[in-house]
Amino acid sequence: MPRVAVIAALAVPVGAAAALVAVGLLKLIALFTNLCFHGRFSFAESTPATTTHWWLVLFMPVVGGLVIGLMARYGSEKIRGHGMPEAIESILVGGSKVQPRIAVLKPVSSAVSIGTGGPFGAEGPIIMTGGAVGSILAQFLRVTTDERKTLLVAGSAAGMAATFNAPLAAILLAVELLLFEWRPRSYLPVAVGAVTATLVRGPILGTEPLFAGAQVPDRLPLSAYGLCVVAGIGAGLLALVATWLVYFSEDLFAKLPFHWMWWPAIGGAVIGVGGLVEPRALGVGYDVIGQLLTGRAGVGLIIGILVVKTLIWGLSLGSGTSGGVLAPMFMIGGALGAAEGLVFPAVSPGFWALVSLAGVLGGVMRSPLTGIVFCLELTHEVNALVPMVITASSAYLLSVIVLKRSVLTEKIARRGLHLTREYSVDPLEVHLVRGLAPAPAATLHADMGIDTAAARVAAGTDEDPDTGVQLLYPVLDRTGLLSGVVTRSRLLGAGPDDIRPLSALAQPPVVAHPDETLRTVANRMAAHHVTRVVVTPRDEPGRVDGILSLGQLLEARRVDLHEEQHVERVFRRRREPAGVR
Template sequence: MLMITALAVPIGAAAAVISWALLQLIGLITNAVFYQRVSTTLVAPGAEDHNPFLVLLAPVVGGLVIGLMARYGSEKIRGHGMPEAIEAILIGGSKVQPRVAVLKPVSSAVAIGTGGPFGAEGPIIMTGGAIGSLFAQFLHLTADERKTLLVAGATAGMAATFNSPLAALVLAVELLLFEWRPRSLIPVAAAVSVAAVVRQPLLGSGALFPVDVPLHLGTSAYLLCVVSGVISGLLAIAATGLVYASEDAFGKLPVHWMWWPAIGGLVIGIGGLFVPEALGVGYDIIEAELTGSIGLGLVVGILIVKTLIWSLSLGSGTSGGVLAPMFMIGGALGSLEAHVFPAVGPGFWALVALAGVLGGVMRSPLTGVVFALELTHQYEAVLPLVIAATTAFAVSVLLLKRSVLTEKIARRGYHLTREYDVDPLEVFFVSEVMSEDVLELEDGLTVAEAVQVLGAPLDGGSDWEQRLYPVVDSAGALRGVVTRRTLLAETAAGRGDRSMAEVMRPPAAVTHADQTLRHVAELMSRAEVNRVPVLDRDDASSVLGIVSLTQLLAARQRDQQEARERERVFRVRLVTPLWSRR
């Protein structure tokens, strides 16, 4: 753990620098394409009036460049980054190609800089993850250790982009690590912390969208947070459905996928003609939503056009992130709700819906809550955010089979679960399931004598139900083990005169009564056996019992019973008055 933590520290610093470089590159391309000037300042494509042909054709050209980069560079740059990072972790042994580390940020900068309605966080996650993975591939590490460094780089880049170290850490747990263990959490936390510190001189230390207004919360506001969460969840489902409907539609086109991002760019350009503010990352629009300074007409335009061009263009396989568009779309939904719901504070409903849409789209309610808090530092809103994000998450889970992050992986034929619980093998001990009524064979006994003692192998006798027999000496000390298969094979070969001492073998693995069943499962897997003798911890030659694979499964069955079998523990007894009993 300490070694991997030490390796994660420079990865976190590198990811922060790469995050800064990507934002500079996005600013450079945006200024060059839409304002014909050389500057790295992050500006919105629609901040000024532009030639309609420029708005229409710039995303098309950007999509064409991305298609060429994907076809002749690496197809891994297609998509919004998170599914690709998850796939690399679960399927690719946490190995990322070096070219992805270069092509992914460049392609994303091109997509966003030419007007793509995407965020920089997805590409940063993939690029930071690629840096961590490449660093790990130069060292002699396990796949799990490579995974930790990949996630360290990915979340460090994200923390640096949004100045949200805690949200990045929660995202790692909810989406990328697939475990909750010190061996991975501590290195990732170290990388995220370093990235947040390195970010300060590069991008500043304050909240990205600071909101510091008093909130006037009442019971009705909390109830309406549930309503907002439901609406946010339904919007999340609609946006996710549009993404994959778009992907299916592009898959039916009679042209090579290299041309799809250019077609998606045409969709972006058409949307930009109607609502130019929907183009690009849109940090200025998000800030206006969260401060309550956005007009109703623009809110409706953003809600409709941004949702459509983001969903439809992302399905084309272009390169861009999910979080910033979800911030803008969720903020627009909340800004619209603010015209109906009672006033609580400027931008309050935008913040609530932002967290709700994020929780619904990504199926990560805790990430949605923490992100919203770190983006604004509006900590007074923590309870409303929890209500809305959890409600949206519930709606999404009930009505949609998979999220925008996992559907893509499922379509490639892989099963992915993000539901974590305690392994029942971790909480049961060997002593609770082992067989204590064990037949032992003395080492001087011959095969023929042993078979005679055990009885006919096909008569259903209980002695033959035991398949592993400890071989002991005259004092009862363990010398080895012999299996039922060995006894039958020796008998069939006519070698019944051989002694147990000749046919026995050392046990492939042994365990103790106070070990967990998970430990036994690992022993069985490593030794490739399905039965293990249980020895006395104080006397290694004394056999206490045998534990089998079937008994391990029995422990899991007990866990299933606790989850499925309902029972009434207490019953209400009606006590009648004494005079009514006469």
């Protein structure tokens, strides 16, 4: 069975386990919320805003921050933050290895953070926790680093899909943020994990969309599409403010003269003060998101969420507490759109909140496709597809122009790592060996003496396209077919008095065929630690057509660079002959 099928099969239990962990995290958040704000042991959905004790709103987030600080210091520092940068870092530099204790500490710390009033989402922690499930399974198996990465990402996508009942958005998030590739070997297991998690989630949490009821009509006035550009620009500006606020806060906390263990408690104090102003800004706030997306939110709630939620989320997240970014962005984006809906022409209840939500996701996460599909799966409002594309793309454009990195990748950069979010086809993948002109190769014969061959090579009459001197020589047998290769340095190093036949010095050849891609050849060079290969026809493996060098492989990249940077006009306007009017 091909390896991809094996990894895809392993993604089934990973997806199921991640779904159960996601459900468990949601229940744990509800339990802590009920215990901390209502004094009851219950797993039913609850919100801090309905408590009758103002002092709980003020001080409970501080208590939660103290607990998280202790867990981070004496458990694992990896639980700090919103989860996605940590998952990305484990992929980039950690060999996709996640410690087993993270699978326990991360969801518990997030449940404490959100359950004590933290204005965060559950998705970031479940991305890290689901990834830990996949990584831990892979660490018990004999797999490659890439396969371990795939199972990690499959677990992350599965947790995401189970949390929001959004399998396609989870897959896109994996592609845009975690996989760093689009290949069958990675896509298929991730898709299997996300679908499995969605199927497991259904009987437990239901299959209905989380935020139904926007009721977007199938025909919109043209003016609405134009205003979607305005909404996108507004969402992009909000994304800039939110991103700046998070890292401004992080920089402020880094200047404090005491241990980072105490920072989450200070962030909790900020949350508590904000909760006194607008209690509904605390917690995950799915009920508030539902009100915003169905047009049932009043002006006071809209302004309160837009201002208070943005401030307490950004400032407290910079303290290093545990919690995700998506749910807060849903609420803040929805509030922005609802505020715009107060002055924009009415389309349907919650229409402007919905498209602005997509815009904020496109701007904050720099993942417009994920933002659009997320909104579709959260609401099932297909009629809003085109407006969401316009809004998310406008916000994405503004974010790309103004910001170097997103809120998710800035932390990666601050840790000294480089992460690209631009994906393109490798030019080596679209060029074949036959498209190049391999250098004519001067050959040597196997029965020639090493001293004779060395004398000929020392004369330096054979040319190489890169160095001017041929560095690799094919060695032919008595029938004129390729039997090995010898390098110039190896031959000259043998000495002028070595009378052994050249076959004693020759090594097995590394070959390339004319119908192979340059990427295949480059990988082969890397695997064999060589910079030159012999080109032979596939149907005549003993015939030498030339030598292909590493420098020639770069020709494909030079072509790609020329196509990217060279400016030209293909069609020119005909000039009228002199004297003709």
